[in-house]
Amino acid sequence: MFKSDVVLTLEEKIVRIERLFDAPIQLVWEVWTNPVHIEKWWGPKGFTNPTVEFDFKVGGSYRIVMRSPEGVDYPVKGKFLEITPFQSFVISDLVDEHPDEWVQEVQKMAGVTGDRDILNSKLRVLFEEAEGKTKVTLFTEFASNQIRDGFANSGMKEGWSDSFEKLETNALPNPNQISLEKKLNHPQELVFNALSNPLTIDSWWGPSGFKTTTQSMDFKVGGKWIFTMLGPDGKVWPNTILYKEIRKFDYLEYLHGSGEENKNDDFLVNVYLIALDKNQTLVKMQMTFPDTNVRNAVIGFGAIESGQQTLSKLNQYLEK
Incomplete structure (x- = not known):
């Protein structure tokens, strides 16, 4: 150690x-x-x-x-x-x-x-x-x-x-994990609904400068959310989320990857929505990768900054 x-x-x-x-x-x-x-x-x-x-x-x-x-x-x-x-x-x-x-x-x-x-x-x-x-x-x-x-x-x-x-x-998280946390001044149910609504999630999901487009979203255990993210440089990033557990209104667990068959790039995400009071929710996102090297590579690509920007955009969306 x-x-x-x-x-x-x-x-x-x-x-x-x-x-x-x-x-x-x-x-x-x-x-x-x-x-x-x-x-x-x-x-x-x-x-x-x-x-x-x-x-x-x-x-x-x-x-x-x-x-x-x-x-x-x-x-x-x-x-x-x-x-x-x-x-x-x-x-x-x-x-x-x-x-x-x-x-x-x-x-x-x-x-x-x-x-x-x-x-x-x-x-x-x-x-x-x-x-x-x-x-x-x-x-x-x-x-x-x-x-x-x-x-x-x-x-x-x-x-x-x-x-x-x-x-x-x-x-500090475990060597193969990234942990992001942010307090939102909004009710727990409102935050959960923003994460589960296919009609509005595109308006805030993703880092600054990215545009998200949902192809389909089946928000249930075993269901998938398939979407693309268009970066500021014009590159399109395919994404697939497979929901493994959903607990209304406080917990999500899913596998997140590109969805491409020739890639083994899935990582596990645990999302905790903790009601601190009636109008304040702590969002905790824990991402688990195969090993430390993969985790560090993802961090090098800006995963922490991107995650924080996404949570900030969620907060701004809810304020509207």
Whole structure:
């Protein structure tokens, strides 16, 4: 089993932390930038994240409330200062809402006094891929080396080590799988109906720039949905979905492939529609491939981005 340790080093005003993950960069980026995934892993062991607000765009804000096993909240917040897709992002890290006791303890470790603002920092997260693995490096920049040392001695390495272990266990899918998740502000039944209606599914299915055309759709166990997707470059992609299980209104299972007899390209898709409340549904799509190499090749072709674009188009369609 793959195992990687967290490495911490000190640079001028910076605590540098790095860790290697056994997953392609697109998957690691997804679990770092999608709030549905972030709530599964952020924070030390035993901590939960009852609030994850993540407006992932330059100038957008984020706020994550970490709750300790004792019920104490540690909110972190800030703004996205820079984003280079699949390479890095930079955020401000503000401690405005942290408990006074925590602020006093860290100030004591750093040997500083004054306003809590002095503990604010800037975090750059860098992603680098090599041979199917991804190295994540955190550069946390503080106001001084003195404050840097105070944070480094306050359990920073241990906290991030716990978070990374949770990321690997709770957020990253199995080596032969891709997992996509998105919260939609629409009722579960409405989302299910959009997935099962042959008259309207063409209006939203597929990545941005693609046009879907249904030849036939027999929405029942053992039935098939046969359709084509026309790409922006004019190439036509044949698709066939064979429904294996349907549970109204919360679950679909199907085989998805090209439908061409000379190709063995089917993969299994499990779709979970989880009603979070009356008007909010969590869509979870889990795709299982024959092996890791096939999974990684599909990721290289843009499967994660295409899947997220499709779910975003579904959300836009339902809003209309």
